[in-house]
Amino acid sequence: MTTPLTVSHLAGNYHPLPVVLTDGKGSWLRDSAGVRYLDLLAGYSALNFGHRHPAIIAAAHAQLDRVTLTSRAFDHDLLEPFADALAHLIDADLVLPMNTGAEAVETAIKASRKWGYEVKGVAPDRATIVVADGNFHGRTTTLISFSTDHDARTGFGPYTPGFRVVPYGDAEALAAAIDETTVAVLLEPIQGEAGVIVPPADYLPTARALCDRHGVLLVADEIQSGLGRTGSTLACDLVGVRPDLVLLGKALGGGVVPVSAVVGRRDVLEVLTPGTHGSTFGGNPLACAVGLAVIGLLETGEPQARARELGNHLHARLADLVADGSIVAVRGVGLWAGFDIDPGHGTGRELSERLLTRRVLVKDTHGQTVRLAPPLTIEQADLDWGLDQLVDALHRPTAH
Template identity: 65%
Template sequence: MTATQNPTHAREEFERAESRTAHNYHPLPVVVSHAEGAWMWDVDGRRYLDLLAGYSALNFGHSHPGLIAAAHAQLDQLTLTSRAFVHDRFADFCAALGDLCGKDLVLPMNTGAEAVETAIKVSRKWGYEVKGVPADQAKIIVAAGNFHGRTTTIVGFSDDPDARDGFGPFTPGFVTVPYGDLAAIEAAIDANTVAVLIEPIQGEGGIVIPPDGYLRGIRDLCTQHDVLFAADEIQAGLGRTGKTFACDHEDVVPDIYILGKALGGGIVPVSAIVADRDVLGVLRPGQHGSTFGGNPLACAVGLTVVEMLRTGEHQARAAELGILLRERLETMLGHGVVGVRTRGLWAGVDVDPAIGTGRMVCEALMARGVLAKDTHGSTIRLAPPLVTSSEDLLWGLDQLEAVVSSA
């Protein structure tokens, strides 16, 4: 598509969109009309390399042929039954996802926040019915700097003022400890603690990687004190870090996997919690649900995602490209970049505040045909689709270097 074939002007379209939407986002002034693999095109035909991948929801790239084919085929068959009836894609999806996680049972939802809410409800119910915590006394330990979604319960245990302020009163029952601090978790655990809920790597927080041994330590503490380890792998999981789950880096299996984003292949919202029968078995009919959770289209796409992950090919690709990413970013240290954290194909890049804000860097990148997202003022989060070619990745990083070193 070229500008002459499509006379729409991105700027006008952007302003039209902004004028009719709540300003709960501050998007870059780009209006995308189609995309393929790691590339997006705007309404004027300009091409951009996607270094965000829908916050990891597009791990397999835009318009992945296998995922699109699965969605198309399912659209012609059946799209929704509700869970009042069982459909013929449900068993395969739940079995495949359960097997990928090495767990008995799957509870499908739609968005990440719903999956986190589900994990909270299940942990509390498990606490009362299995652990024997007195009614309404259940306590869940969370980490400072967390991001688990936007519902009122979840923002209530966020320490980000933007996410939290003005939305109270909040749900009680959460205790916040510093991220990466095992001793703080141990000190916070008491007889009423039902779960430790953490991100194995904090994504929204700026790709914050905990010290080695942290996840293993949480696993051991949880086992020792009869507490559930609920790992929010919504952004970190499903191939992004070079392994299926970020917990795999420490050979750790949580009690509850919380999954979302890439599980929907960038096509539909698909989330789930996955756990063994002794945990998820606490739910009975009427106690939790979702009209759209586990719908046939979601299951068809989700099953294809799981099948793709089963080969290990995408995880290997993330690991391989991740080496290039880290090496190239490290050359920028001291040249406009003051910090780099990577795991697999995922990076937090702290730009020197002297050269401008993260937002300014992202705007300059956009002008060079690269789309990325800032977080927390001066950090750029890079999460390219795992299908990005090494040439394209390096070209995108050249643009970053040009922006940070010329500012």
């Protein structure tokens, strides 16, 4: 393990685990002292295909020798192919490329409001969007305005109006919050930052039916849950729900560059006309090259199948830990899990630190919860080794 700098000029908005990583391949990383670590976090799903996947890196290298940025003042030869491939993968009409996940969410909010005014006929400046508590959609001033996370929200007011927060997974509360001003319901199909919270099986189908009944858009934030993580291309696919807008990010950039997109209905995204929204880097040539490589991997169905198969194995092993009392509860689907530890085993942060000494990388959230999101390319033997280290860390606070 490497020693952090004693004096830093880096702003302290993160509290990382004490390791300095220098290179990685597949599911493994190495620090500056040459120690290898198994990555069971995968950049919060940004590294669904592992570190330096050969197909993704080859696409990036090839594009670096051609052109990396044109701005959207001009077209380039990969922009339409990227949009076409992503629209076909998600079964959607239009693609609006952006960079970060938060930008995708902001874009969807703008599109939903403008659609509400121009198409649905909501009175000017009266549009409301229904969201869920425990949400994590990003940390811009608008997005933290409807966050229920004290650390993310406190001290950043005044807050942006126009949002109604209801309990996640409560279809009756969702129904009660919709009125004539509602233009959209914005939900994570599975809440990642909250601890991999999976809603009741009928929650998303009920939300879809409510939106249809009231002429409201259903917007699914699949930035963490999408692109293979849950064993399907989208988490919404697991319950047969087709949103009006899907928000993608993280894994779409292959762990190489930030790439995000809003994908969905033509009549909704067409309300954003020239001059109403944009991004200098959104849909840049390098991003499109990497995104096309990612889409190509997903089109085979292999990453989704691996997530299903290895996810079943992961959850079976975690269920054993619940049964023997090693952990309190576990949630998730596919290669994605959040588990809660008894305070007698320490906090989630302390468990993450103990796993670090055992050369396994995970991250805590909300005190007693630890999240697991291995690369979809992980070998089962490596996954089992990592889970063995988890068992050891739960029962033996000091690594041997």
